[in-house]
Amino acid sequence: MRARLEDFCRLEFGAGDLKVTALNRIPEGHSGFTYFVDLECAPYPRLVLRLPPPGAQPKGPADVARQGRIMSALRARGLPVPAVPVICDDPQALDGRPFILMEAVDGVRADVAASREDNTELARAAVAAMKQLHAVPAEGTGIAGESVAGLPEELNRWSKLIDRAPQELTARADELRRSLAKTMPPGSPRAGLVHGDFTFGNLLFRGTEVAAVLDWEIAGLGEPLLDLGSLCVIAKRHDFPKDPNPSGAVRASVEWLIDEYGAASQPVEWFVALSYFKYAAIVGYNTMLHRRGKRPDPIYDLMPDTVIGLIDGALEILS
Structure with a gap:
């Protein structure tokens, strides 16, 4: 090559x-x-x-x-x-x-930045970058011709993926799916650009500024609160003490992130719960690929408790 x-x-x-x-x-x-x-x-x-x-x-x-x-x-x-x-x-x-x-952007990963810089300033820069991308009109995203995904489509997307995860990790997935459908916020989503995996682990920092937002694999047009939900899940890493992924290295509370984004009056908790479901589906699916030798990555040997904990955590939020 x-x-x-x-x-x-x-x-x-x-x-x-x-x-x-x-x-x-x-x-x-x-x-x-x-x-x-x-x-x-x-x-x-x-x-x-x-x-x-x-x-x-x-x-x-x-x-x-x-x-x-x-x-x-x-x-x-x-x-x-x-x-x-x-x-x-x-x-x-x-x-x-x-x-x-x-x-190749000149910057450092979040776990390195978090050990050097003020974590509040790093989190503030992350939220500012998120709001900046959410303010981009559809015609400026490079995917303006694509359809806007509604919340039912978003839930269905991750439902299909989690069905392919090892069953011993997803015993309560159907219960969570039903609860998410029952409590889904009404109305149509805003047609904003959604990164889809907006976490500290997908950012590079230069000092306390965001140098680059990376990994646009699952980006699309939809409800921007999906990204805030993703970042809030990572902020709740204390729920998953055995999770080896460094995406949550920057310390910021969920309440602080919601206030900084300006979404205190919106149903963010539902989007956090959906993000738990999404990451359970992604980690579970990748665990299946790893176990079958299709895409080996030893980190997934360390993450079965994470899948179970994400599902349980989402059910606790919705209850």
Whole structure:
């Protein structure tokens, strides 16, 4: 793959003497096939290569070209996302998969930032970045032609996924599904851009500022409070003391996050409960893939209690 990538970059950047000096899988994170690409004689000394899983259809979370279009559109509006100089949806260009090459942003992960900086300021910057992306009109998102997902569709999406998780982890999932459907807020969602996985773990920080919002795999148009729910789940990490994921390293209370966003009068608790359900589905599904050897990642050996705890936690919120 390295030789094919070098040939592609020489043509793309018009640099015949360009060399790929290193191609290394990024060790942090669990979002799939992402590599640092070190380049010599190129406009960018380092890029990040992002690919879908082998054999995956280029749709949904595996549609990396779509992710690139979203980031490019937001970057053009001044939002803190990586530049994406290459969006290639030709599967024959590299190794049978579409891919993007994006800027390697100068920043540190949330767990590193939390150990160095004032956590309240980090949380304030995260909420400000969230509000900034929620203020982007649909035509500025790169996916303006897509339909807006309603709350029933959102619940159905994660219901289908959790059904594929190991059954011993999801004994109360149907109970939670019914409770979420029964207590769903009425009305149509606002047509805002939703990151879908807005957590501290998907942010890079430079000082106390957000340097980049990463991992746009499940972004779409829908109710922006879904993102606030995601961030609030991560803030409640004390409910999951055995969870090895560092996404909740920044300390901020749920009440503080809701007030900072300006949503104290809205039904945020339901969105928090739905986010518990969503993350139970995601972790449970990835656990299934890991156990079957389809996408090995040892972290999922450590997370069965997390799936059970997320479901129980959501039921407690709704009760």
